[in-house]
Amino acid sequence: MQKGAEAVHAANPDVLVILSGLNFDKDLSFLRQRPINLTFSGKLVFEIHRYSFTDGKSWETGNPNQVCGQVVNDIMSRGGFLLDQGYPLFVSEFGADQRGTNVNDNRYFNCFLGLAAELDFDWALWTLVGSYYLREGVVGLNEVYGVMDWNWCDIRNSSFLKRISTVQSPFQGPGYNESRSHKLIFHPMTGLCVRRISFFQPLELGPCSESDAWDYTPTKTLTLTGTYFCLQADKSGQPAKLGIMCTNSNSKWQAISDSKMHLSSKLQDGTNLCLDVDSKNVVFTNTCKCLSKDKTCDPASQWFKIIDSTRKQNTTKSFFQSKQIAQFLGNTFSYIL
Known part of the structure; x- marks a missing residue:
């Protein structure tokens, strides 16, 4: 891993170097005991993947609150801890069945989106494509995780796209200090x-x-x-x-x-x-x-x-809002008296 990172840096010192986790790219916990030692700094990114099926059918067969708590704890222990060490964390694969009928995916995605907004990490969605010429021996296989529909002519699920658009831009971080926290x-x-x-x-x-x-x-x-x-x-x-x-x-x-x-x-x-x-x-x-x-x-x-x-x-203020506040306070104190 370290040799690969040094090779990428030597080839182009201006690009970010992304290091993946183990076990289907879901586990970076080994870095707690064996931190990466490199000749460069300030350009290292760690990546993980996470789907509902990472945890089997737990979302469908368990209580969503309890499963969400378990999964969040697992993500933090396997990779999220790197954010506390100052490293960027890139969730380079996640996604959900956009037909909206997969209970396992629906429950997982509600939990995942809450975590994405809270931690403000970078991400890449699986996937844009709506179908394939050939996949798994099937001609024209429909990609139900795809943003595009089977014909690649329209959005498969517009409400899904609206939901993830909220976390497309960072809530905080470099370049986004538009106001105080x-x-x-x-x-x-x-x-x-x-x-x-x-x-x-x-x-x-x-x-x-x-x-x-x-x-x-x-x-x-x-x-x-x-x-x-x-x-x-x-x-x-x-x-x-x-x-x-x-x-x-x-x-x-x-x-x-x-x-x-x-x-x-x-x-x-x-x-x-x-x-x-x-x-x-x-x-x-x-x-x-x-x-x-x-x-x-x-x-x-x-x-x-x-x-x-x-x-x-x-922070829009107007004369009418000021009148509303005055009226609200007047009604409140009248009620108290």
Whole structure:
């Protein structure tokens, strides 16, 4: 491996050198005990592959939260740890059956997309092609993992493409210091982020480029950056809301379950609720579902990731927004009095 890296560098000192993992390119854990020693620096990239079938049928036969937690831990122990050492990690192969009927792939992809947004690693999707002249002895084999359809004339699954487009550009890193570091609330199932339309409309999902910037405080409150407004749970089945009384338990949000993607808050009566999203992309709170054991339950609508970003955030201010804030505060204090 080291000889190969030195040979590539000698041939062209201006290119990145990519080193692959072992065992179908999924394992770089040997680097913990045997780090690479090279004559050059600043251009080394490590790569891994990951698919649903890397873990057999676990996604289909197990509880998605528990499997997601196990797979994330495995990825981190086999390669993700290199990010903490300052190396770029390139997931050079991943993908899913784009027909949308493969339960194993669907569950895996929701988990993987959350991890991709959180770690902000580079990736390459398998695959662009829609079909093959000849593969595995089959003429015109249909590639169900392909972005293109069988005829190569159209997109096979436009919603899939929209989801991965969110993580095509880095959320942070060199060249993306467009604003100070802040948080986004990312929803892997849709590839969208939580955003505020106004102070009088429910929070909803929308393009992450149009999301508000959030701060996640040590006391586990999610506040709109530069304001006193925080995310609050109200009642089960009701939209999540913004408020300014941010010391109560219904203003605290904690990542629970093995997947660490359920954002849970506790009401005054002790009821635990989780963020959820409805068919119109309105963000509301509901009973936390599929936390463990049940393999038939799909928690994807309740999976959210609080991720770091230095992308330019939505900071649009207007006279009308100022009036909304004043009216909102007036209504709030009138209610308190």
